[in-house]
Amino acid sequence: MTDVKVKRPFFIVNPKAYIYGEEVLNLALVTDELAKENEIDCLFTAQLVDIPVIVERTSHLIVTAQHMDPLVPGRGMGHVLPEALKAAGVKAVVLNHAEDPYTLSNLDKTIKRAKKVELLTIVCADTVEQCKAVAQLGPDMMICEPTSLIGTGNTSDDDYIRETNQAIRSVNPDILIMQAAGVSTGDDVYRVLMGGADGTGGTSGIINASDRRAKLIEMIGALKRVQEEEIR
């Protein structure tokens, strides 16, 4: 098990393969500054070769890999070794994204390997049935995303959010749930968090913004507002 505790509500910035090198580092630095300022937990993913400098130059991000394989040290040319991620300062890993689907068997193995090396697992799921199935595998967090919405800028409807939240919690109430499909404004953030999600964030909504810092301030500000309303 990992000792990273994630405080809800939390945020994820997931640049996928949109940006790299200096550009992704700059986004990480801005996100780090805002996470610190707002005292929120923030996951940040990047291409594997861009992770070391982000680990080195930031202090408040939960630096996250976008893929990991279940192998153990040894053969396995081209596969992503859990121990190598851990040693590089990675704290969490996203598995089973619709753009990187896992066989059920491999997903089970990879979650177990992540626990062994103490990495947080964030597993994606699409339908209500897949959400329940993934919840049975015991990940730390889940991302619910209707595959058909990825990259469209449309958010999940309230029914989807409510049903998938309930489905996961009925199986395992300890799993932290992200609802992030199409989330790209402060209003989206507010809506999905008030709808019961533990976290949210985005990809294209942030990357394609004309001013990424302003966009993050808008979205994280909305998250902060939810946090304060919950405390009150």
Place this chain on the structure above:
Amino acid sequence: MTDVKVKRPFFIVNPKAYIYGEEVLNLALVTDELAKENEIDCLFTAQLVDIPVIVERTSHLIVTAQHMDPLVPGRGMGHVLPEALKAAGVKAVVLNHAEDPYTLSNLDKTIKRAKKVELLTIVCADTVEQCKAVAQLGPDMMICEPTSLIGTGNTSDDDYIRETNQAIRSVNPDILIMQAAGVSTGDDVYRVLMGGADGTGGTSGIINASDRRAKLIEMIGALKRVQEEEIR
């Protein structure tokens, strides 16, 4: 096209997923020192998260990724972006290893993307037919390895080496050829290079050596001997 010119005979150290973090950095530092001292070209692969520090701390290695995907900047969660590798200082990429097979279509696309971002391509092949097929795709280098021998410590026989060398050169004489199956001693290095290969190297033969530096000195020494005999 890339501006990296590889001088033959050359060497490859391919630690796959055997080692990571400080251990793979140490091996890279030793290899770098020996490459410099012996004035030979040396490819060195590593887990992606371990590549940045190797790029930073070495000067004579052709730092090589073990996998790359053909995607362009954009969506593609968990996929390895060519532009990200290039920006991180990677010079070459191994594709289609038996432990990481590519569809023919993906292999063609990935080689073309590598040329676009100016990364050397090193493509693996097994049978004579596969060697010829890969050669048609125009990689910079190839690794011929009978799949059945991987990890066994047995080297390819002379017939395999001669036939695959001829097969590749009959299609495209500009491709540099590595014969590396089971190569783990100075004698192995000498034999495959005298048998017509342009380069060689190893994985388990180096990793499992009780003294890795001594093993590299032995293998690179044999390569150096071939070089000197060829010059004379």
Place this chain on the structure above:
Amino acid sequence: MTDVKVKRPFFIVNPKAYIYGEEVLNLALVTDELAKENEIDCLFTAQLVDIPVIVERTSHLIVTAQHMDPLVPGRGMGHVLPEALKAAGVKAVVLNHAEDPYTLSNLDKTIKRAKKVELLTIVCADTVEQCKAVAQLGPDMMICEPTSLIGTGNTSDDDYIRETNQAIRSVNPDILIMQAAGVSTGDDVYRVLMGGADGTGGTSGIINASDRRAKLIEMIGALKRVQEEEIR
């Protein structure tokens, strides 16, 4: 939903790719005769091209495909269309065998397509966690098989059988459970059924028997004995 009702305890003969043509038809005819004689339900799988003649020549078998894809009529060169199986008289389909693993997403889709065209789904799972995950997807039946035992002739131990049975029933008590790993004798059949399985059967234990009819009589006889003890 399908109208095929499977009566427990039931049997499965799963020749995989061991036999084909006349040889698999002969095994189907023997199995059909024994199923009829013993008034038991029996699933029988075969290569897809061998299924039509088995459907035509037998009357008591639940003829079962070994693979199906989730596609709908249209494009999909080389994929196995659910509607085509149904129209050919197939009654059930095995999914996610360790030798033919499915992504979680594809497994969910394929189970839903099978329900739509009214085919029974039989889904394989390995670990306790995978058993629970699959059970959440709502298959009609499941096969629990520790991947490491496939083809070894060793049966699952009593702990594995008890834990996986409980895991599946805790999620969905309506799923019929097969325990079949390494089952190859009448004693094996008796043991796994008395251990709580709803069905059992085999592959190599039957195929490799010097007298397949005698082996089936032995195994189905043991199943019949359990049935009679349960009625009493």
Place this chain on the structure above:
Amino acid sequence: MTDVKVKRPFFIVNPKAYIYGEEVLNLALVTDELAKENEIDCLFTAQLVDIPVIVERTSHLIVTAQHMDPLVPGRGMGHVLPEALKAAGVKAVVLNHAEDPYTLSNLDKTIKRAKKVELLTIVCADTVEQCKAVAQLGPDMMICEPTSLIGTGNTSDDDYIRETNQAIRSVNPDILIMQAAGVSTGDDVYRVLMGGADGTGGTSGIINASDRRAKLIEMIGALKRVQEEEIR
């Protein structure tokens, strides 16, 4: 090697997963009748479960599977066994379609298995480079199809047809070449055959025709015209 000799120009009807059962049998019967009447060689593919009745009820078709795996009799749940296809009367198999891509290694193995059991191999390829690579693997026939055109109803342009024909023949002049992308009229058939292809045919152009028989008469008529012009 197979003893099936294919006479050029030839035709292929490839219904993919569009139709099945009685509907595909009816199309096979019409195609068989026209093949006989026009004395042309005609390949006809179908879902695997639909193949036996087509083999039984037709006499002039080269009945063709849409997929095959390289396995040998034994384990391999859900995989398509070459020997089973051969025993069922299948004469040819399409491999590496863009909707069913093969790894290079698997494609090489599957072509070799097909030769062993005497099935004709028809291998798909996209770019000029892929065409040359596939030609090195020694298939009997190839289908050149720019992936981007599949299902669009647009045909390959003359440059693509000329370049891929030349590429394949420069590697191995014995391979029969089909150009079929978007071919859906008699004019298309005439154009691609006069452009140097040995065969052509279609999927959606035939399946979506309001009168499939009339469409086949139109297309096969054009092929016949080319044949007669070539003889003169």
